Amino acid sequence: MKKRLLFLVVVTLLLSACLTVKHVPPTLVPTIAIDSSETTDKLSNAVTAESVALLLETAVPSATLPPTNTVAPSPSVAPTEEPTATTTPTPAWTATAALTPTATIEPTATFWPTVTRQVLPESVSAGLAPCQTRIVDTELLAMVTQQFSLPETYAPPDLVPLSDYFDDSITLGQDLFARQAIIDPLQRIIGAMHEVGLRPSIISAYRSYSEQALAWKWWSSQYPGRVAILSARPGYSEHQLGTTVDFGSPAIDHLFHVDFANTAEGVWLTNNAHLYGFTLSYPANTYEITGIKWEPWHFRYVGVNLATQLFTSGQLLTSWQLENLPPPCIP
């Protein structure tokens, strides 16, 4: 905890000259100048793996890290290769990536698997804006996948500090923000967990494009060959929507780790989050569809109806979106 707090202070100091983005609380914009080698070097020297993981949200498979790695998470919670899920139901969904696009095939959602980027058929892309200039409203179901990204300029209009609604036992003293639209559901789900004796935390919430860019830059410098599985590219994180949170558990020191799925908080969320409108975006063994490794801590608010439908059917949010929503932009 002290390391994290120290890191946040260090980051704040280092990046005090940050740019201000409209609608984004200043503390959420650590830097736009991510090309500054000075900033990067200082960060590399200052941060610990624990604090980086907290900020960047990534579970690093220990087996994939270089043996000389000096920033690996502490051994007690060192991320491991994705284990067989024992507390999560086996996903019933199947990949829909197989396709043979031709000019005559009626476009369907299965044309756009998220892992393999493909050019949208012209009949579909006509009239669409490039994802870099995509207009995003406050629609709760806005599609953000590893194919369809958010513009650099997008920030939710109704961000509020979680510290206005939750005490430090939940926020861990961090300056977290989320959309006002999910505050009530968040209070309900956390209240329900408290009622059964659980002690959840929120270890990450809204993340700006620039924060994600900083994350990407840092991981690129550390593990250039593996960054694709270690960090989402800026614009490709659901956290930029402000409706996604990462839950933590005291059992694993509130860290990002697949063992979260085995904690009391993780088990409860797996089985009950949908009742409060939250869905697990990246379950185990769905990488081929989502392009994201298992993140048992990452929940996105989509409303009770859809969350329950997804939970009951076993369908991924990503798959549901591809099947039911028009492509939002040209990748």
Ligand SMILES: [Zn+2]
């Ligand atoms: Zn997350």
